[in-house]
Amino acid sequence: MKVRLSDDALAIACGADAIARALTAGGAEVERVSSWGMHWLEPLAEIDGVGYGPLAVPDVAKLLAGELDDKCIGVIGSHPFLARQTRLTFARAGKTRSLSLEDYTATAGWEGLSLARAMSPLEVVEIVAGSGLRGRGGAGFPAGIKWRTVLEAPGDQKYIVCNADEGDSGTFADRMAMEGDPFQLLEGMAIAGHAAGASKGYVYVRSEYPHAIAKLEQAVRLCRDILAPFSVEVRAGAGSYVCGEETALLNSLEGKRGEVRAKPPLPAHAGLFGKPTIINNVLTLAAVPWILRHGADAYRDFGMGRSRGTMPIQLAGNIRHGGLFETSFGVTLGDLVNEIGGGTETGRPVRAVQVGGPLGAYFPPALFDTPFDYEAFAAAGGLIGHGGVVVFDDTVDLAEQARFALEFCAIESCGKCTPCRIGSVRGRETMEKIIAGEQTEANLELIEDLCETMTFGSLCAMGGFTPYPVLSAIRHFPEDFRRAKAHNTPNLEAPDDVPAR
Amino acid sequence: MQDQDNVTRILDAFRSTDAPLLPVLQAVQAEFGFVSEAAMREIANALNLSRAEVYGVVSFYHDFRMEPPAQPVVKLCHGEACQARGLRQLLTQMTRIEQEQLEPVYCLGLCAVGPAAMSPNGGVHARLDAGSLRQLLEDPR
Ligand SMILES: Cc1cc2nc3c(=O)[nH]c(=O)nc-3n(C[C@H](O)[C@H](O)[C@H](O)COP(=O)(O)O)c2cc1C
Ligand code: SF4
Ligand code: FES
Numbered sequence: 001m002k003v004r005l006s007d008d009a010l011a012i013a014c015g016a017d018a019i020a021r022a023l024t025a026g027g028a029e030v031e032r033v034s035s036w037g038m039h040w041l042e043p044l045a046e047i048d049g050v051g052y053g054p055l056a057v058p059d060v061a062k063l064l065a066g067e068l069d070d071k072c073i074g075v076i077g078s079h080p081f082l083a084r085q086t087r088l089t090f091a092r093a094g095k096t097r098s099l100s101l102e103d104y105t106a107t108a109g110w111e112g113l114s115l116a117r118a119m120s121p122l123e124v125v126e127i128v129a130g131s132g133l134r135g136r137g138g139a140g141f142p143a144g145i146k147w148r149t150v151l152e153a154p155g156d157q158k159y160i161v162c163n164a165d166e167g168d169s170g171t172f173a174d175r176m177a178m179e180g181d182p183f184q185l186l187e188g189m190a191i192a193g194h195a196a197g198a199s200k201g202y203v204y205v206r207s208e209y210p211h212a213i214a215k216l217e218q219a220v221r222l223c224r225d226i227l228a229p230f231s232v233e234v235r236a237g238a239g240s241y242v243c244g245e246e247t248a249l250l251n252s253l254e255g256k257r258g259e260v261r262a263k264p265p266l267p268a269h270a271g272l273f274g275k276p277t278i279i280n281n282v283l284t285l286a287a288v289p290w291i292l293r294h295g296a297d298a299y300r301d302f303g304m305g306r307s308r309g310t311m312p313i314q315l316a317g318n319i320r321h322g323g324l325f326e327t328s329f330g331v332t333l334g335d336l337v338n339e340i341g342g343g344t345e346t347g348r349p350v351r352a353v354q355v356g357g358p359l360g361a362y363f364p365p366a367l368f369d370t371p372f373d374y375e376a377f378a379a380a381g382g383l384i385g386h387g388g389v390v391v392f393d394d395t396v397d398l399a400e401q402a403r404f405a406l407e408f409c410a411i412e413s414c415g416k417c418t419p420c421r422i423g424s425v426r427g428r429e430t431m432e433k434i435i436a437g438e439q440t441e442a443n444l445e446l447i448e449d450l451c452e453t454m455t456f457g458s459l460c461a462m463g464g465f466t467p468y469p470v471l472s473a474i475r476h477f478p479e480d481f482r483r484a485k486a487h488n489t490p491n492l493e494a495p496d497d498v499p500a501r
Numbered sequence: 502m503q504d505q506d507n508v509t510r511i512l513d514a515f516r517s518t519d520a521p522l523l524p525v526l527q528a529v530q531a532e533f534g535f536v537s538e539a540a541m542r543e544i545a546n547a548l549n550l551s552r553a554e555v556y557g558v559v560s561f562y563h564d565f566r567m568e569p570p571a572q573p574v575v576k577l578c579h580g581e582a583c584q585a586r587g588l589r590q591l592l593t594q595m596t597r598i599e600q601e602q603l604e605p606v607y608c609l610g611l612c613a614v615g616p617a618a619m620s621p622n623g624g625v626h627a628r629l630d631a632g633s634l635r636q637l638l639e640d641p642r
């Protein structure tokens with residue numbers, strides 16, 4: 001009997017390796033594949049297209065005996081969570097072995113690269129521009145414009161840099177794309193290399209993703225000849241959130257402190273080692289092979305307004321059906337959380353949803369009709385960022401979440417500018433006073449002032465966007481900031497009253 | 502203290518790498534568990550950097566340590582998605598001694614199945630409760 005089981009970090013963290021061992025011991029042939037992205041079901045086994053999960057080791061004997069009906073989810077491919085999606089970038093998720101060149105080629109792998117290499121660089125740039133693809137790392141900058149700038153920049157040596165720092169909490173789509181379909185990302189980078197006239201690429205992967213680093217390194221070795229004359233080197237980060245900011249990332253790649261650079265110059269003009277550089281997020285580059293294969297219009301046909309194509313949305317936190325949900329732009333936040341995500345895992349009412357990572361706003365259910373679209377989220381006082389949706393139930397204390405946002409900024413600030421470096425520390429202290437009930441109204445006013453200084457005085461979005469979670473929490477959940485005695489949520493520093501053992 | 506020969510060997514392995522400082526430091530830390538003064542001096546010499554530059558880099562990044570860790574430290578995710586899944590309640594169930602063995606990190610990409618942790622050798626663990634976290638601290642796989 002052949003059983004398919006994911007080997008990605010999340011499946012492993014949920015115990016997939018132990019399941020694999022038990023299956024093998026029970027006489028099954030185990031094939032490790034990429035993850036479908038239905039995380040609440042991991043470890044999820046597939047036998048002849050039918051899924052069983054979430055598995056525990058004691059389930060294995062029953063599974064092999066064909067008696068595990070209570071964990072059977074039916075045919076995986078027609079599960080409602082998957083059937084509602086439009087998977088372009090994640091078309092292979094769950095279906096292929098991530099390091100199998102055979103599987104990759106059999107699923108139209110490398111076709112985009114062959115098509116691109118038969119065209120002039122400018123033609124490739126026009127296709128990417130025409131597709132409407134915008135950067136998926138957070139800022140939503142049009143990829144085609146960036147590529148054209150680098151193509152037109154003078155210079156013999158140019159670089160393609162893939163931003164795989166994925167620091168935003170509540171996001172994992174880059175990780176899944178790298179672990180599950182590494183050849184697709186490398187193909188996208190090689191296409192970018194052809195379009196910009198760059199022969200060398202770097203992938204900068206955060207050190208918290210050792211599985212992704214290992215997969216990418218193996219993938220690079222396996223497809224070296226296919227990528228040539230383009231070459232790719234994988235580099236690991238060193239545990240710094242701000243190194244996801246593109247210029248800090250370039251400094252880090254150059255072996256320096258990960259401090260943000262002032263712009264101009266843009267990386268497209270003077271990036272890595274001072275050379276013209278395309279720096280794009282994993283999902284931006286991984287979308288490119290599909291676009292080359294199917295054409296700009298086919299991609300453009302998905303989406304709404306100026307947000308074209310699909311977005312791999314990540315449903316996380318206290319949610320019943322958490323995982324990867326790739327869909328056209330335009331789905332509402334409420335549908336994502338309630339219909340698709342099934343509400344909270346704890347079964348309590350949803351109270352707040354943070355969208356777009358630690359620099360994203362907290363949304364109350366009253367704003368659940370906001371469609372997933374760059375402009376609509378901006379108009380609602382938030383951002384979609386890298387597409388992370390973190391759900392909280394009614395036990396959340398938004399004052400504590402606001403305090404955490406300021407503390408996170410204080411911990412991760414690169415220190416280059418004062419509003420961010422000092423403002424975040426002051427902000428955290430002030431928020432602690434509010435939580436303690438000291439001069440609440442005056443201190444809330446102080447927070448508003450501080451946030452304004454951070455918004456307008458910071459060099460990058462670390463300091464500049466930290467006000468989003470803080471001010472949205474105050475605006476939408478004012479009662480949490482005015483009930484000092486009721487704050488009983490333990491904060492994240494070691495509380496004094498922990499029992500000593 | 503660190504074995505100078507090994508630092509030299511690590512430096513040799515990165516001879517053809519562009520801007521090798523970070524990969525070299527990562528390899529040193531992977532081998533010794535930390536980056537010593539002596540190693541920083543050696544690396545600065547070999548790469549033609551000042552010691553201040555190397556120190557500046559080592560001190561900037563959260564991953565690097567300048568002293569050996571007292572005990573294996575498990576990285577526990579403190580990101581918002583893990584907060585939403587009961588991180589705070591989990592922490593209050595840990596003793597002070599146990600808390601000292603936990604290093605906060607911000608997101609491990611396991612945000613739908615938190616609370617999540619990573620052991621020193623890169624092993625990942627999800628859906629943690631007090632019992633499974635305690636077990637992980639006793640035997641960090
Ligand atoms: C503090 C900070 C952290 C960031 N982290 C990331 C990240 O982890 N991954 C990413 O792709 N972009 C991140 N960005 C955005 C990058 O600066 C940049 O916009 C992106 O790499 C451009 O690629 P794209 O156009 O394909 O999105 C971050 C920005 C800031 C200010
Ligand atoms: S806003 Fe913060 S992270 Fe960004 S450059 Fe200024 S100090 Fe550095
Ligand atoms: S927030 Fe904890 S794993 Fe992402």
